Amino acid sequence: MSSSPTPSEREAADKITAAREAEEQARLPYKWMQTIQDVDLTAQVPGNLKARDFDIKITKDHLRVAIKGQDPIIDGRLPHPIYVDESTWTLETTPSGKELAVHLDKVNKMEWWAHVVETAPKIDTSKIAPENSKLSDLDGNTRSMVEKMMYDQKQKEMGLPSSDEQKKQEMLEKFMAQHPEMDFSNAKMSP
Template sequence: MATAENEIYDATLMGILQKEGQIAKFLDVVMGFLYRRTDYYHIMESRDSKLGFPQGVAQRLLIQAYEKYEKLSEKRDNAKDTRTVIPSRPDQKDLKNKKASDVTNSSSQNPPPTIQTSESSEKTPTKNTETLNSQQVFQENPESHNGAMRDGYRWAQTLTDCDLRIEVPSTVLKAKQVSVNIKRKHISASYIDEENQVVELVDSDLAWDVNVEESMWSLVPKDCIHINLEKVQERWWEQVFVEEPKINTRKIEASVSMEHLDDGAQSAIGKLMYDERQKKLGLPTSSEQEMQNMLKKAWNSEGSPFQGMPYDPSIVNTSGMNSQFK
């Protein structure tokens, strides 16, 4: 297990934790190391760049690491809860009179833990399965954010691309064991098992066209085939594959990142943000600065009554000029 492999670092990490004394300070040391000595916080400038991560990926890695050990913790706690608990011995009279009712009550109050599979949940839908398949649950997982978790795969999306993760067994360790074929509106993926047999994972039509040349895939050993699909059309997908249930795109986070806007829109938003910040600081906005620059040029121009005098904005009434710059 990965947790056992990581134990070789326990002595070093424990020394840091004991010195800092608090979890928050310990985490600050770790994140500070990533900030100072790695490109963890650097945003990748282009697809060809070897430095940093795409927007949002670094944060997803942190969340995934937390959720990995959160799941292990839940499994450990659930294992404790399912251990047999021997109660104090009851009075023989009570045991004789209430034996049947006690057993019934015990089983109804503490039912044995069950594992729901996708097959059983489809046949007998319950409130629990509805919750597990709700968009709120998908949104909380970075690997299904704005997307969904399905049987055998999960997907997330932005306005311009889609991250598809197709699950593979723990025996898949190298990319040469995997075959992936991405077409404009179709994806097939398979792997070679321990008996040298080809096992098909996905062979389905996509709901929307993708740019094949700009799409790529990689293997996360023992976990998944990670496929990044670039959308031909900028829009929110309701599904990845045509046979898949559609999600409700009204319940996703449909905001558009600044990086996906054109230069004109980014410039306009940047100007608004700058002006708002200037107002809070009591400083002139970009429009007011522009107006002052124009007045400075006119102050010493030919025919100006102020020519040769130091520029003094207090004697110029600019209240009527502000509107044309807003």
């Protein structure tokens, strides 16, 4: 009979997993981070290199980043599609030399990536704490839906009807006003 791990056992296992992931990610020749909208990766490169010294190919489902004549820094199939026209790369001068930065714009803005390319070690995406976003960051439809959900939650907390329940009540009242000859004394609103 197996029993569920205790909270302290789960916490210890999570720490071991996090340490293993950190070690695997540190061994990669690049560093990467993501938001729900995009993935950014950077790699330190020799300071004498120019943009023409790189072999970079970004497609909808594949990424190749290499210094010409050398093994690739990253080369593999992306786990999810990207918008190629919105994805870019730059070469920037830093105090420690030069840094190659690649920006990938995710097609699915509702999904965390476990890795940049399918051959790289995975991270546990269930442990990602998303950044706080502002309503102004959202597109119109998403913003309206979130505002409605927030309003309905506030109404529920105060024991008041949700926006849908309010609409139903308004429709019933309008119908009752249009049909005064009908008896509505036993009318009930179903949830």
